[in-house]
Amino acid sequence: VSICTPSISHAELTIKCLEAGVNVFVEKPLASTLDECMKIIDTARSCNKVVMTGYIERFNPSVRKAKELLKNGEIGDIIMSHSRRIGWWPERIGDVGVVKDTAIHDIDLARHIFGDEPSQVYARGGRQKHTIAEDHVQAILSFKDDDKTAFIEANWLTPRKKREMYITGSNGVITIQFLTQQLVIEKADKVLEPLLKYEEPLKNELAYFAECLLNKHKPMPDEVDGAKAIAIAEAIIKSIQTNRSVEIEIEEIR
The missing domain is CATH 3.40.50.720 (NAD(P)-binding Rossmann-like Domain)
Structure with missing residues (x-):
């Protein structure tokens, strides 16, 4: 089902x-x-x-390729990621806010890309148009390795839809465009854009x-991955509400 x-x-x-x-x-x-x-x-x-x-983004060819490149050390050690998932409010979504509906993709991708669990989050956000929940958020996830961070930006305020992620490593940057399934590798001496066959994720x-x-x-x-993403989302929402950093406790979810 x-x-x-x-x-x-x-x-x-x-x-x-x-x-x-x-x-x-x-x-x-x-x-x-x-x-x-x-x-x-x-x-x-x-x-x-x-x-x-x-x-669904785990099944995007550009994400699969990025994961392969990272595993092979193409840009060295992962230092940070920055994802943007922005666009106009889909008014059919009235039961949850942008964190649990939209940013949840990038919460999962941060865990997937880093291969690690975030331990703390600080977030800002609020509500402009949504009737009951937040419709914009900026969150910084800190991982157990203090040198690693994931910045997540999501909103339902931007007229044009954008879905992108930048992964910065010690020796380069990988850029992913989710909608067009394009991937670019930028290094000090070259810029590469592998040809990826378009597939329906x-x-x-x-x-x-x-x-x-x-x-x-x-x-x-x-289901455990799904629960961990929701736990992180709820920590983000708590941080928005309290304007404080929030510890993320997901070790017991297994």
């Missing part, structure tokens, strides 16, 4: 499917709160069923989920 309903209904529908003996693909966010995510984790385990969280994602079920492999990102 694929669940792509409003975020506030994800937990109830996912749990019903799991209890009915069905494996579930859930569009991001896994649920609207961390408590709901933990209930999904517990139910999936008690029912011995599979849950995959739909973080959603098709890749769903095909991967089906393949995992057929071959009895655990799909990733799973």
Whole structure:
């Protein structure tokens, strides 16, 4: 079953499917709160069923290529990332704010790219047009290695949609354009732009989920990844509300 309903209904529908003996693909966010995510984790385990969280950017060819380049040390050690996910408010989204609906992609990508968990966040944001939640945010995630940071910018205020990420390493920079699936490598002595075949990330994602079920492999990102992203999102929202740095506690989510 694929669940792509409003975020506030994800937990109830996912749990019903799991209890009915069905494996579930859930569009991001896994649920609207961390408590709901933990209930999904517990139910999936008690029912011995599979849950995959739909973080579509992991299946974008440009992200896959960037991950390969980083693994091979193309730009040295990763120092920081800067992601921008901005555009006009999609008024159909009224149940959660820009952090849990939109920035959640880049929260997941920060974990995916760095291969590490953030330990602290400081964020600013607010509400201009959304009726109940924040519609703009700027967040700085600090990782356990103090030399690594991820800056996330997201809003529903910008007329033109932009989806991009800059990954800075000790020996260069990788730029990802998510919409066009372009990737550029900038180094001191050269600029490279690998030719990537355009692919539909959603098709890749769903095909991967089906393949995992057929071959009895655990799909990733799973329900734990979904819960960790929500925990980080809630820390970001708390930082906005308190105007303070917030410790991110996700070690117990497993």
